[in-house]
Amino acid sequence: MPGVFPYTNMRVPMLYTAFEVTGAAITGLRAGLDIQGQEDVNVVGFAGDGGTADIGIQSLSGAVERGHNVFYIMYDNEAYMNTGIQRSGATPKGAWTTTTPVGKQKDWKKEDKKQMIDILVAHKIPYAATATVGYPEDLIKKLQRAKEIKGPKFFHIFAPCPTGWKSSPDLGVELSKLAVETNVFPLYEVVHGVYKFTKKVKEPKPVQEYLLLQGRYSHVKKYPELLAEIQKDVDKRYNELLSKEKYTAELYGTEEKKQ
16 A cells, blocks of 8 residues: 655555564565665665564564664654553553553553564664654664664664553653653664663753653652662663673774774
């Protein structure tokens, strides 16, 4: 089914698929185009965090393990927002959802957010990156770079959901930026196994500045121990990424050295 590409008159073929088969669908399209000799056509798959981190991970894993030359974009608003705000593997620890309703039993999300970038890097793909609607120029640069790389490319794009986050719609960009400025969602890329930050935060803001703008975290004011645990986890993950940046650059060499 063709669709008109925004801001142009270009008609782009589109395929609507079942929730969990984005990885399989784009590899089928890629194979068909290759048979026709149209190797210069980019194939892009879009799926949400639930359709990627949970029910779609099997087809995604197969697609990247086979090395297909495709883009896979995970749109991450941290829950199954279009089916009732149920928790997904990408829902962060401490968050309210309809299936982690907090209440007197403190039934918030107990597990850590699934780190999809690390899972995809373990497949030895040539390119993976995080991005957010708060920093569009960072996303554009990464897409341009990825276009020059053959093989599977994975993008983890972070975006708020006002309904599911119980946040004001006009705070979308601010929340996206705060996620980066608090190190909740660092911006980085992994090129041929080498981790590299694309925006380092010298003086990160306290994580509560980000959390308390969202109704899904309103309960953390009652439970300071939960807030402290979330802050500790954020710091730990950021330091882990710093270590990976240093170690992988030493192990594989930076992209600058390769060039």
